[in-house]
Amino acid sequence: MPGKDLHSQPFDEGTITKLKIFENYAKEWIPTFVMSGSVKEIWIFDFFAGTGYDLNGVAGSPIRILQQIKNQIGNIPKKGTKINVYFNEFEKEKYNLLEESCKQFLSNNPELERGGLEVHYRNADFAELFPEAIEIIQEYPSLVYLDQNGMKFLSDKYFLELEKTKTTDFLFFLSSSYFWRFGNEKAFKDNLNIDMNKAKQNPYKYIRAF
Numbered sequence: 049m050p051g052k053d054l055h056s057q058p059f060d061e062g063t064i065t066k067l068k069i070f071e072n073y074a075k076e077w078i079p080t081f082v083m084s085g086s087v088k089e090i091w092i093f094d095f096f097a098g099t100g101y102d103l104n105g106v107a108g109s110p111i112r113i114l115q116q117i118k119n120q121i122g123n124i125p126k127k128g129t130k131i132n133v134y135f136n137e138f139e140k141e142k143y144n145l146l147e148e149s150c151k152q153f154l155s156n157n158p159e160l161e162r163g164g165l166e167v168h169y170r171n172a173d174f175a176e177l178f179p180e181a182i183e184i185i186q187e188y189p190s191l192v193y194l195d196q197n198g199m200k201f202l203s204d205k206y207f208l209e210l211e212k213t214k215t216t217d218f219l220f221f222l223s224s225s226y227f228w229r230f231g232n233e234k235a236f237k238d239n240l241n242i243d244m245n246k247a248k249q250n251p252y253k254y255i256r257a258f
């Protein structure tokens with residue numbers, strides 16, 4: 049099912065709010081492991097990473113992740129934590145922009161790679177990457193960001209594997225318009241059982257607050 053293409057226009061207010069939520073999460077999550085001093089390696093996965101910036105140069109999730117690592121760079125080498133970041137984008141043109149944006153950011157901020165950051169770039173379908181990635185997620189503390197368009201990957205196949213892991217936090221973003229349109233369908237109910245009769249008692253504009 050085609051979703052809205054976020055990168056063909058500037059990010060809207062809702063997208064920026066979503067990005068801030070993720071960035072704030074990363075801001076708290078990274079020092080939790082780095083400052084413990086006992087965790088030698090952590091991973092951050094952005095499986096649907098987009099291009100790096102929107103048309104107006106507003107940072108998307110991958111650049112926000114790098115920015116949060118930059119904010120902690122004073123502690124990372126001292127504590128000896130290796131930080132791995134895994135950026136994936138399926139569409140080749142977007143992938144090229146993603147890689148260019150991140151490499152530019154890293155070249156402007158060389159202390160990140162010097163301080164223990166390794167960035168892994170992938171240009172693949174999430175479904176194909178997941179088996180390889182879940183093995184890493186099972187082994188190391190991981191922050192997993194799933195920001196797909198649509199609801200194709202809203203599936204037990206992924207949720208159950210992620211739920212079984214012990215030191216993983218995952219954030220799964222789904223457009224509220226999908227709840228409204230498909231909230232009563234089986235694929236939805238199997239994963240998120242929302243009372244759509246109750247949700248639809250209010251106008252659509254309140255769906256986010258439901």
Ligand SMILES: C[S@@+](CC[C@H](N)C(=O)[O-])C[C@H]1O[C@@H](n2cnc3c(N)ncnc32)[C@H](O)[C@@H]1O
Nearest residue numbers: 096097098108109137138139173174195196197
């Ligand atoms: C909602 S956007 C992500 C936006 C990104 N978080 C940002 O801040 O710019 C979803 C992205 O997933 C990509 N995508 C779509 N299907 C994919 C798939 N099967 N595997 C990986 N990426 C996919 C799209 O090209 C799109 O760039």
